Amino acid sequence: MTDFSERYGPWALVAGASMGIGRAFSHDAARRGVNVVMLARGEELLRQIADEVRDEHGVETRPVVADLTDPEIGSVVAAATDDLDIGLFVYNATIAMHGRFLDVALDDQLASVAVNCATPITLLNMLGRPMVERSRGGIVLVSSNGGTAGAINFGTYNAGKAFQWILGETLWTELRDQGVDVTTIMVGPTSSPNFNAFQATLDRDLCDRRDSDVPLDRARARLLYPSTPEEVAAAAYDALGSDSPVCFSHPDDDWIFRASLALPRDEAVATWRGLQETATRTPDRIAR
Amino acid sequence: MTDFSERYGPWALVAGASMGIGRAFSHDAARRGVNVVMLARGEELLRQIADEVRDEHGVETRPVVADLTDPEIGSVVAAATDDLDIGLFVYNATIAMHGRFLDVALDDQLASVAVNCATPITLLNMLGRPMVERSRGGIVLVSSNGGTAGAINFGTYNAGKAFQWILGETLWTELRDQGVDVTTIMVGPTSSPNFNAFQATLDRDLCDRRDSDVPLDRARARLLYPSTPEEVAAAAYDALGSDSPVCFSHPDDDWIFRASLALPRDEAVATWRGLQETATRTPDRIAR
Secondary structure: OHHHHHHOOEEEEEEOOOHHHHHHHHHHHHHHHOOEEEEEEHHHHHHHHHHHHHHHHOEEEEEEEEOOOOOOHHHEEEEEEEEOOEEEEEEEOOOOOOOOHHOHHHHHHHHHHHHHHHHHHHHHHHHHHHHHHOEEEEEEEEHHHHOOOOOOOOOHHHHHHHHEEEEEEEEHHHHHHEEEEHHHHHHEEEHHHHHHHHHHHHHHHHOOOOOOOOHHHHHHHHHHOEEEEHHHHHHHHHHOOOOOOOOOHHHHHHHHHHHOOOHHHHHHHHHHHHHOEEEOOOOOOOOO | OOOHHHHHEEEEEEEEOOOHHHHHHHHHHHHHOEEEEEEEEOOOHHHHHHHHHHHOOOOOOEEEOOOOOOHHHHHHHHHHHHHOOOEEEEEEEEEEEEEOHHOOHHHHHHHHHHHHHHHHHHHHHHHHHHHHOOOEEEEEEEHHHHHHHHOOOOOHHHHHHHHHHHHHHHHHHHHHHOOEEEEEEEEOEEEOOOHHHOOOEOHHHHOOOOOOOOOHHHHHHOOOOEEOOHHHHHHHHHHHHOOOOEEEOOOOHHHHHHHHHHHOOOHHHHHHHHHOEOOOOOOOOOOO
């Protein structure tokens, strides 16, 4: 993994680092020989995972307790990392509220806008400039196939994922001729405690048409074989420097992405709404 | 226009009301018999346009001077309108910065996130709930075909327009069975002082293939026959209640939208980047 660490080291910064996909991004960067600054809110878990990554891969880790809704996040991160050369930036933090738009508390929705839109803008500005000055670096944005269409129950979240998708595409084309590789991973179903609770509520009779040419059928079937967080992280790192601005952890996510974008918009929305309605009940939750 | 005013009256609120498309939205709501609350930053122009709308159409207008980057915008608007039944909400305000992502001042980019993402969330929450309680109302979001792909020079702006596009689609499907009509207009080239200055810099030899099947050629040709602001406003109002979540002011914008979304993403980005590069020079500007 020397090439990876020479191109994207010596330090990575992973925002939203202690659980699920973020934990996997931290581990995989370390496995590829890069030290890791790890940002998350909950101090105890963060320190535990930072120790785990350090001990397992023999790199340095630096846990930074930070609230990614904080408008002062730029100063917080700068103060905690100004002695480091950060060659890899992974923005994985998110807030997803479940519920109809008008039923979700406004404060939670604004926190989602802060984490999904404002904070990545701040950190990308701060961390991207030194990469361009060194003519090397890597940036990974973690978006979602849910950002490609309206649906129900995830209005502000899906809009934030659309923001990251299109922002990531601009950064991919603006920065690639300056030596900085950008990819945006359009995450599909991924195993996590939240996802596994959701999966348990599925109407499985709706999920048996994995080879269908109908996007909704394919998307429903995909719920039964989610990617692991490790697969998501590896797919994104492997896509750095590729000729596509977006990447996927499974070919079926790529197929669903393209097929859904080719639909008339009422049908695209019906597809993603139908996917939500595959669950017979959905637990109310705020996942951060 | 009785049907329109009965369904979407007695008051409209237009955010970003005094120039270009917003001025046209104010006029057209008034022409259809709806009184108009008009929000904008610059007091003098706002009062002038509010008087113009009132005098021309014989409705009431209420200018409200407001900074749409203000985190307290909800309180400001509530205090100014709590005696009114607002049946129509048009979110047209925007901030577009021109320049490579790393060359644009962070404060301007965060102001763009506030205006394009946070403030619509706040106002939609506030104004949408009473519409659902009355089982009638209309919501218009003003997005852009630029929100459908990354490009160059408009990174944070295009991401914000993607946010509005996907948010509008969710609201369209969530609220339509509750009596509230939502549409998102994917704006294409529209005549305005800024656009006209841009148009003057075009390499016109690149813009002569209006009937091409190549999205970039069609999009370049479209620059030579922009819609008027009045056409944009009328198209959006006429689309309220339609079976598509998005609408367009010209059939070619619809064609370009669909053709671009059907492309592999590297080609979609090349299309929208190429469109930017049709100009031989582009004035640096911040349009609010």
